Amino acid sequence: MPAKKKIIAKRAAPKRKATRAVKSSAPKLPRITYATLAITPDDDQAYDAAVVKVKGELGKHFSNYVNGAARASSAGEFAHASPMDTRIAVSYFPKGTREDARMAIRAARAAFAKWSALDYRGRITILRRAADLIIERRYDLSAWMAFEVGKNRAEALAEVNETAELIRYYCERMEDHKGYVLPLESPGKGQTTVSVLRPYGVWAVIAPWNFPMALATGMSAGALVAGNAVVFKPSSESPVIGYEIYRAFADAGLPTGVFNLMVGPGATVGAELQENPGVDAMIFTGSMQVGMRLYKNFATRFPKPVIAEMGGKNPAIVCASADLDEAAEGVMRAAFGFDGQKCSACSRVYVDERVKDKFLALLIEYTKHRVKVGDPTRKETFMGPVINQAALDLYLASAEDARQSGGTFHIGGNQIKGGDGSTEFILSKVEGLAPSFAHGYFVEPAIVELPKTHRLFQDELFLPFLVVTGVASFDEAMTEANNSLYGLCAGIYSHDQKEIDYFFDHIQAGVTYSNRRAGATTGAWPGVNSFGGWKGSGSTGKSGLGPYYVTQFMREQSRWIVG
Numbered sequence: 164m165p166a167k168k169k170i171i172a173k174r175a176a177p178k179r180k181a182t183r184a185v186k187s188s189a190p191k192l193p194r195i196t197y198a199t200l201a202i203t204p205d206d207d208q209a210y211d212a213a214v215v216k217v218k219g220e221l222g223k224h225f226s227n228y229v230n231g232a233a234r235a236s237s238a239g240e241f242a243h244a245s246p247m248d249t250r251i252a253v254s255y256f257p258k259g260t261r262e263d264a265r266m267a268i269r270a271a272r273a274a275f276a277k278w279s280a281l282d283y284r285g286r287i288t289i290l291r292r293a294a295d296l297i298i299e300r301r302y303d304l305s306a307w308m309a310f311e312v313g314k315n316r317a318e319a320l321a322e323v324n325e326t327a328e329l330i331r332y333y334c335e336r337m338e339d340h341k342g343y344v345l346p347l348e349s350p351g352k353g354q355t356t357v358s359v360l361r362p363y364g365v366w367a368v369i370a371p372w373n374f375p376m377a378l379a380t381g382m383s384a385g386a387l388v389a390g391n392a393v394v395f396k397p398s399s400e401s402p403v404i405g406y407e408i409y410r411a412f413a414d415a416g417l418p419t420g421v422f423n424l425m426v427g428p429g430a431t432v433g434a435e436l437q438e439n440p441g442v443d444a445m446i447f448t449g450s451m452q453v454g455m456r457l458y459k460n461f462a463t464r465f466p467k468p469v470i471a472e473m474g475g476k477n478p479a480i481v482c483a484s485a486d487l488d489e490a491a492e493g494v495m496r497a498a499f500g501f502d503g504q505k506c507s508a509c510s511r512v513y514v515d516e517r518v519k520d521k522f523l524a525l526l527i528e529y530t531k532h533r534v535k536v537g538d539p540t541r542k543e544t545f546m547g548p549v550i551n552q553a554a555l556d557l558y559l560a561s562a563e564d565a566r567q568s569g570g571t572f573h574i575g576g577n578q579i580k581g582g583d584g585s586t587e588f589i590l591s592k593v594e595g596l597a598p599s600f601a602h603g604y605f606v607e608p609a610i611v612e613l614p615k616t617h618r619l620f621q622d623e624l625f626l627p628f629l630v631v632t633g634v635a636s637f638d639e640a641m642t643e644a645n646n647s648l649y650g651l652c653a654g655i656y657s658h659d660q661k662e663i664d665y666f667f668d669h670i671q672a673g674v675t676y677s678n679r680r681a682g683a684t685t686g687a688w689p690g691v692n693s694f695g696g697w698k699g700s701g702s703t704g705k706s707g708l709g710p711y712y713v714t715q716f717m718r719e720q721s722r723w724i725v726g
Contacts, residue, residue, distance in 0.1 A: 196691050200321045202320060207542060210305060214309070217310060222251075225254055225426075226256075228423060230266075230273075232419075234263060236427070238260050240256060243256070243399065243402060246548040246550050246603060247310070247538060247547060249603065259426055259428070261431050261432075263431075267394045268436075270419075274392050275362075275364050278418060281390070283342035283390070284342075290415070293330060293414075295415075297376075297411050301323040302320075304319075304376065306319075308375065311400070311404060312400060312401050314547065316540060322374060322376055326380045328689045329377060329708065333381075342360075343359070354724065356722065358719055360389075361390070362717055363391055365443050366392070366394075366442075367393075367396065367436035367446070368382045369433065369448070370382065370397050371448045371449045373501065373504045375401030378448050378472075382448065383395055386716045387421065389717045393422045394442070395424055399428065405424060443467060445470070448473075454473040454702070475510075476623050476647050477497075477509050477653060477654075477684040478644040478684075479497070479683040480644055480653075481515060481518065482662055483515040483517045484657050484658040487518060490683070491526040493654065495534070496681060497654070499627045502546050502549050503608075503624070504627075507684055509684040510628065511620050511629070512630070513615070519631075534608045536605055536606075536607065547605075549606055549627075550604065555604045555606065557624060562609060568613065571613075573631075574610045575606070576607065579605040579606060581600060606627065608627045611629070611630055611631070612631050612632065613631075615634075620646075621646075641666070649699050650673060652672055652685070653675050655670075663677050672697060673700065673701060687708055693708050693709025694707050694708045
């Protein structure tokens, strides 16, 4: 039987031309995670040098890229200001139009046939080289991330490493499954059958700004390794990182037209990607509001795939038996890492009334002593700025709502406006600007106690804003934790095994944790902790970073061959 299966696979799958292997010049790094990443003195020195380099490149003019060629826009350019100092223009990019998007779609369609016909091993060779290039460039990429979206050095370096791991992990899945060609049982003499997963064609990849490299590259790599072509729309808040993703793929040898960069407004580029019949499938990461609109409106003539990876309102349950120190640090890290601007961030806590006061005291102490707010390029900074004026306005409006509702702020709830005392801004040395919080979107980490019925236990804020309430029982905590439109992440702190088992069996969330000091609801990593949501947090039930992700970018073709 084994010999017969080998013959079937050979006959059923057409031979494809493999590309010449591209040797990697980057050192092979050990696999790490957010929990195990260690920033060494050499890393700090290289990062600081990259910050100086990037400062010299601020205000640079960039292009979109279609079919491998730079493309300007008839609508002109837009400037993107840094959230840590809005007087600084990080970059200028073209305002992509519908016609620009149409050209990118046509280029992707033209490139698809040759790319999909390439043996999967050839595709993997190119993508692995892109992963190596990303590691080679990790310090510059991390520095750009600080200026562009305000991400601190530790989280930025971790994200760049995760980006490379995402590419490598998805390549491994394709390799382990031998291109997803599976011989089936023979229906009779002289007949063979085989299942082959085949790419769809052109995927629109619409990426968010909060993980501008890992999420954008992970979505793109899943589509590319499966043999699809891509039109990539990065967020207008993080276009430089989008360009750097394009550059890594291009420099790795990806054929022209297979991956096209199209920065532009949602009203033009986004609308064209949604409506153009030349787009075969779409993947989006962002808000539930936008994701649901795409999910409902993308397919018109016949069903087409939409992978919508949406938000979260992630709960942590702290039981009476919990190690409260462990719980306090885990909640603090998950609530205020990257300013709470993660779909995985812990934003609501249900704590047993018997231990609530002690838990809150520890949580407040951890937050006061660990969460330093300031320039994200500085090593000691835990929280940088929030992303833009809209985020700042939402933070202030939510704080006012909490106050008006009788909420108790244990810490935070205010904008950081003035002073030059707590943080020296490296940007302040550009053009003689004075050190100040006044020109950035800086806020305090907020911990507020509210009744469990308050809307802030339901609304996703995407901010460093944590709401806490006491509960009378574990059953009440579970009921409230599941009382949400979202179902992305959830965590529990308990040393009662029955509670832990019940939590895992009954929590309505795709990513779950127990007793995790490094983050109550955060910390997923490729091949270690799959990441995907239920309910209003995701559309497919298959998680990113996990073993089933790549198959979403392909459709099955069953082949029955006689003779």
